[in-house]
Amino acid sequence: MTPTDRLNIITEDAMCIGCGLCQSVTGRDVVRVEIVETGYERPVVHGALDHATVDRLMELCPGTHVEGLPERERTPATKTDLIWGDYLTMTLAHAADPEVRHRGATGGVLTALGMYLIDTGEVDFILQAKASSRVPTFGDAALSHSSAEVLEAAGSRYGPTAPLVEVMAQLDKGRPFAFVGKPCDIAALRNLARVDERVDRLVKYMLTPVCGGFMPPQGMARFLRDELHIDPDQVTGFRYRGYGCPGLTRVEMADGTVHERRYTDFWGTDESMWMLPFRCKVCPDGIGEAADIAASDTWPGGSPDPRTEDDDPGTNAMVIRSARGADLVDRAIAAGYLTLTGPVDPRYMDSVQPHQRAKKLAVGSRHAGLRDAGKTVPRTERLRLDALTEALGPEEAARQRAGTRERVRIGKATEPTPKV
Numbered sequence: 018m019t020p021t022d023r024l025n026i027i028t029e030d031a032m033c034i035g036c037g038l039c040q041s042v043t044g045r046d047v048v049r050v051e052i053v054e055t056g057y058e059r060p061v062v063h064g065a066l067d068h069a070t071v072d073r074l075m076e077l078c079p080g081t082h083v084e085g086l087p088e089r090e091r092t093p094a095t096k097t098d099l100i101w102g103d104y105l106t107m108t109l110a111h112a113a114d115p116e117v118r119h120r121g122a123t124g125g126v127l128t129a130l131g132m133y134l135i136d137t138g139e140v141d142f143i144l145q146a147k148a149s150s151r152v153p154t155f156g157d158a159a160l161s162h163s164s165a166e167v168l169e170a171a172g173s174r175y176g177p178t179a180p181l182v183e184v185m186a187q188l189d190k191g192r193p194f195a196f197v198g199k200p201c202d203i204a205a206l207r208n209l210a211r212v213d214e215r216v217d218r219l220v221k222y223m224l225t226p227v228c229g230g231f232m233p234p235q236g237m238a239r240f241l242r243d244e245l246h247i248d249p250d251q252v253t254g255f256r257y258r259g260y261g262c263p264g265l266t267r268v269e270m271a272d273g274t275v276h277e278r279r280y281t282d283f284w285g286t287d288e289s290m291w292m293l294p295f296r297c298k299v300c301p302d303g304i305g306e307a308a309d310i311a312a313s314d315t316w317p318g319g320s321p322d323p324r325t326e327d328d329d330p331g332t333n334a335m336v337i338r339s340a341r342g343a344d345l346v347d348r349a350i351a352a353g354y355l356t357l358t359g360p361v362d363p364r365y366m367d368s369v370q371p372h373q374r375a376k377k378l379a380v381g382s383r384h385a386g387l388r389d390a391g392k393t394v395p396r397t398e399r400l401r402l403d404a405l406t407e408a409l410g411p412e413e414a415a416r417q418r419a420g421t422r423e424r425v426r427i428g429k430a431t432e433p434t435p436k437v
C-alpha cells in the first residue's frame with residue numbers, strides 16, 4: 018500500500034473530521050485540505066508523501082488517536098466522573114457584558130475568556146474559528162488579536178471548519194496564544210503536543226465548546242433547498258446561532274434578502290432528527306476531556322423549547338478541568354468579564370446533555386462494531402471506554418455494536434477516496 022493510500026483510508030473510513038492539522042504538518046504542497054465531492058473538507062495528497070510522515074499523521078490525527086486530559090494537568094483535587102471525565106469544578110456562567118452574552122452562542126463565556134486574555138496581554142492572539150469568507154456555511158480558522166476580533170468570531174459554526182490548518186505557522190511565531198476549537202480539534206492539538214514541545218510552551222489555554230457534531234454539507238443543501246427554497250449558490254452569509262440563546266439561524270442572500278428560522282427548525286426538536294458526519298456518531302470525546310475548560314448549553318433535555326427560545330439570554334455550563342482553567346476563570350471573574358451563577362454537578366450535566374451521556378456510554382460498543390467490520394477505529398486513552406461499555410450493560414452494548422456493523426454494511430461509514 019502506498020503512503021497516499023494509507024492516508025486516504027482515514028477519509029474512506031469516514032474518520033476524518035477536517036481539522037486541518039495534516040496540511041499544517043506536511044505543508045500544503047504535500048497534503049491540502051480541500052472541498053471534495055462529498056462537500057466536506059478532506060486531505061488531498063498533492064506531493065511526495067512518505068511512510069514516515071503517514072506514521073506521524075496517524076499519531077496526530079483525531080480520526081485515529083484521541084486522548085483525555087494529559088496526566089500532568091491532573092491535580093490532587095481532580096475528580097473523575099464516568100461520563101464527564103476529569104474535572105475540578107462545574108459551574109453555570111455567562112459573560113458579564115450583556116453585549117458579549119447576547120452575541121455568544123450560549124452565554125458567551127468562551128468569547129469573554131478570549132477577550133480577557135487579549136485585553137490583559139496574557140496572550141498575543143486567539144486561534145479560533147469564524148464564519149468563512151470562502152463558503153458562507155463553513156467556518157474558517159481565525160487569528161484574533163483584539164477583543165473586537167474575538168467578539169466578531171463569537172457563535173457556533175455548525176459547518177466544516179479547519180481551525181488547525183495553519184497551526185504550525187502560529188507556533189513558528191514563538192508567541193503565546195490561546196486556542197478555541199471543538200473537542201476533536203483539541204485532541205489533535207494535544208496529539209501534536211506529544212511531538213512538538215512548542216505546543217505546551219506557547220498554547221497557554223485550550224478552550225472548547227461541548228460538541229455533538231455539525232451539519233453535513235448534504236444536510237445543509239437539503240435545508241437550503243427544501244426548507245428555505247433557495248439556491249445554495251446565492252447564499253452570501255450564514256449565522257447558525259448567537260444574538261440570543263440560541264438566537265435565529267440567519268441566511269443572507271446575494272440579492273439582499275434575509276431568511277430566518279429557529280434553531281429547532283434547523284436541527285429539529287430532538288436528537289433523533291440530527292444529521293451528523295459519521296465520525297461524530299462514533300466520537301469518543303464530544304465533551305472536551307482534554308481541554309482546560311469545556312463550555313456547554315444548559316437546555317433541560319438537551320434542546321431549546323421552541324416556545325421560549327426567543328427570550329433566553331443564555332447561560333453556559335462550564336466544566337473546568339485543569340488548574341490553569343480554574344485560575345483563568347477566577348481572574349476573569351475578578352476582572353469583571355465573567356459572571357458565575359452557581360455550581361452544578363455531573364448529574365446536572367447529564368440532564369442538559371442527554372445526547373452526550375448516551376453517546377459516551379455507547380461509544381465503546383460502536384468502536385467494537387467498527388472493529389468487527391475491519392474499519393479504522395480511533396485509538397483512545399484515558400477516556401474510560403471499557404468502563405462506559407460495562408455501565409451500558411451487555412444487551413444495549415450488543416445492540417450498539419450490531420447497529421454500527423449494520424451502518425458500515427449499508428455504507429454510512431464510507432466516503433469516496435478524497436480528490437478534487
Ligand SMILES: Cc1cc2nc3c(=O)[nH]c(=O)nc-3n(C[C@H](O)[C@H](O)[C@H](O)COP(=O)(O)OP(=O)(O)OC[C@H]3O[C@@H](n4cnc5c(N)ncnc54)[C@H](O)[C@@H]3O)c2cc1C
Nearest residue numbers: 121122123124125126127128146172174226228229313314
Ligand atoms: C459543531 C458544534 C456542536 C456543538 N454541540 C453542542 C452540544 O452537543 N451540546 C452543547 O451543550 N453545546 C454544543 N455546542 C456548543 C455551543 O453551541 C456553544 O458553542 C457553547 O455552549 C459555548 O457557548 P459560548 O456562548 O461560550 O460560545 P461563544 O462565546 O459564542 O464562543 C464560541 C467559540 O467557539 C469557536 N467555534 C465556533 N464554531 C467552531 C467550530 N466549528 N470549530 C471550532 N471552533 C468553533 C468560536 O471561534 C468561538 O471562539 C456545539 C458547538 C459546535 C461548534
